Amino acid sequence: MSPAQPLVDPTAPLWRALAIFRGVALAYAALLYATVFDEYARPVGGWLVLAGLLVWSVVVSDAYRRTRGTATGWLLSDLMIAVAAVLVTRWLDDPTRIEAGEQTLPTIWVAAPVLAWAIARGWRGGLFAAAVVAAADIIERGSFARTTVHNMVLLVLAGLIVGYAVDLFRRSDAALQQSLRIEAATRERERLARGIHDGVLQVLALVQRRGREIGGETAELARLAGEQEAALRTLVSSSADVLVRGSDTDLRTLLAAHSSVGVTISAPATPVLLPAECAAELAAAVAAALDNVAQHAGPGAHTWVLVEDDLEAVTISIRDDGAGMSAERLTDAAAAGRLGAVQSIRGRLRDLGGEATWTSAIGEGTEVELRLPRQASGRTRP
């Protein structure tokens, strides 16, 4: 698995922490040695080794800061230095002290390379380095002793746990980087889309105008351009401000889907909030009314939908400029149950606690007014 290289290495703080650990561990080793160096067989050699470790600590910490553990050479050298520091104790120290299971010269400093491997290579790296250092410990002692085993177990656990934690950290960081990238890409795409949409809308509008003026087949092209313009405009405006606040839905976003060349939707600039199920029912009633227009108003009819929202009620008017019908015919048809759409719209509104009224005259189109009192919808205007 190779996750995309993130801009900022997530392990950077870990390397800093390791550099600090190295310094503290070395200071601890030096303090410890200061109390026992006169018991060593070669006390000056011990100080020289500690000085060497100090130089190495500075050099390798700087290398890790730059390479972030990607260079295996530094990791191997680090491990070899630790092994050497452990093994050289056998030559420097008094053999009876070694036999007694005293601390090695670098003491806990040897955990630093193990942690470096864990950070750079995960739990497998940590386990490997811990095993190598443990082996050096055994060779230094020349036998198993309880303290040696104890130290080995701690070292192996440290390598495993830190390595595993770093693995987890890497994976979650990769996921985070990924989602950040997706979010940025989405935002950029939306920004581009807005610009492109505006340009496309302009060209479609232009084709529509020119085409109509030229007439003939071009007028047909103009009509098609007009349809696409309306569809795109709806898409842009609805994706831009879909608004759902709590369980409330903005009725305008539901109605926007009906906007087309033949249907104009007029609404306030502010959201018309209704409980979601209530808004859905109203939108369904509007859809039924628009279907009705498409069936009965005749070809070329235009429909205007007006949404009004005041303190008392939400009112939606659907007016067409189609054939219309006489008032008697309207009532007759309703009475005879022939106006299925009318019945269904009226039923929906009644269930919501509102009302639907029709007005029509021959040659003047038909108008439906859906009125839903605010109390009935269970919400007063915010």
Add this chain to the structure above:
Amino acid sequence: MTSVPGDAPLRVMVADDHPLWRDAVARDLAEAGLDVVASAGNGAEAIRRAAATRPDVLLLDLQLPDLSGVDVARQLCAAQPSLRVLVLSASGEQDDVLEAVKAGATGYLVKSASRAELLDAVRRVAAGESVFTAGLAGLVLGEYRRLSAGASGRNPNEDVPQLTEREVDVLRLVAKGLTARQVAERLVLSHRTVENHVQNTLRKLQLHNRAQLVRYAIEQGLDTDD
């Protein structure tokens, strides 16, 4: 030039970032005998050139690359009270159309409007009339209701513009797609009266908007004196 003799042709300026569109509109206007005195591709240019050429009518797209069309309308209407702004928008009736109208624009047209509709709109706006679409009427109605709802809840003393019953009737009919002539027939009014009602609704909104801006400025000024 086909303009009426003795009558100077209307001086029009077109502000739109889309060159194709800008040129087509300018050509249409010129062919109809109007004098296209300037065109601009962004807001800053529009403000500069309008100040230099003093057109009668500004055709303004709301989507400009630098300033918003609303800002352009606000600045120009404040600087040149005689300028009439006709908003042309491709993206449909949205909040910014209402804002532009509150800032002083007196007309609004979608870009897919025909050449005849455009010319008619330019001439009417120049003559001091308001050019409404059904969508704009819906927005204006909504704005009045929003203002009065806010006033009744908060501060009853606040001076909030109200529509007369007649004005509501007129606006509702316009929002339902009736032409001014149809509205006049329906309400048994003269065409002229209907026009006046429509213009009043806009003027009250613009006055209120300006008063609010002034009040806001004064409040800010007083606050800094504390």
